[in-house]
Amino acid sequence: MPRRRSRGGTTPAPPRAALLLSGLLAAAGAAHFVAPKGFDAIVPKALPGDPRRWTRPSGVEEVALAAGVAQPRTRRLAAGPTGAFFVAVFPADLQMAADWRDRSPVRRAVAYGRLPLQVPLALWAESVRRGAGRAS
Template sequence: MSRRSQILAAGLAASLAAAGTLHLVRPRVFEGLIPAALGSPRAWVYGSGVAELACATAVAVPATRQVGGVATAVLFVAVFPGNVKMALDSHPGARSWARNPAVAWGRLPLQVPLVAWALQVARGSQPAG
């Protein structure tokens, strides 16, 4: 595995670990992203935090990096509807992240490079040949 691949994997693992930890430590910040139809927002926030930590661990370990990269890409796609909800609900008086519409809407296209990053980590973990 190249040095660049290792750096990309370490950066992705660190980002996922930070996000997962934030979901568990400050769940209220993320609760507004969960559609009411899904039930308890806290359960979904905790679940996504645990999923991010699991993906971080899988990406950090070379033996599981390929599956971890793919799982991370799937996770990034799965949380996209929450980001859309945040953007649709955004206004200056909103709770937490949805307070700034420019930030809320600006996050949406960022999912594309995040998915690409995860897939690049998965591909970079494959032996050459």
Template sequence: MSHPARTRRFLTVLLAGAGVMHFAKPAPFDSIVPPALPGAARGYTYASGVAELVVAGMLAAPSTRRLGGAASVALFLAVFPANLQMAWDSRHASALRRAISVGRLPLQGVLVAQGLSVARDDAPASR
């Protein structure tokens, strides 16, 4: 399997799994919705879960892979404030929880780079 295919499959599985978890166990996702956003946190949890499932489907389908890569970048950027909120909320938590929460922040950049790679390199006609 080529590098672009592995990257695409990784993102597909990651997003599909996360999307399912938004519905199966929404409370942890609710807790990191920035309080500055209007409305109920659960609405944002469900909306981001739907978005993750849709983007995973786009990445899985040959005809929408490039668009799925671009959509994954937009999604990863859109949910970054929740990761910032998680890091902020963990500032008084255990050292392990703080490390995990802060460690997620640069990983979001890796995911953005992977999405850009799929958007750039995964031509739909070539698969």
């Protein structure tokens, strides 16, 4: 996760943070294919077509971002879009929170707990981008 400066910016992340982020992205991307129904269920209803048409490409994107973040030569280039990806999937978290509002307290806690999670994930990606320097 990103380390914070006192002024509110992120400090560059060490290479280990990039590999951890890559692992998270790869696991999540693979899960889109291994267990797609859960992802299909949170595709915002406003998006056209079958939800699976959104689940598969987002899984491919996560795996591609994972590969880019894992490699030092492409890390800086991939980490920026990774942060944008975390912001872009926020509507799915909103959909999940809306759909799960009548579920058990534990499931509601999971759904609502995901909402603020995108902020540290996006900051983590930015920290990895900054840590990659200009070597890409």
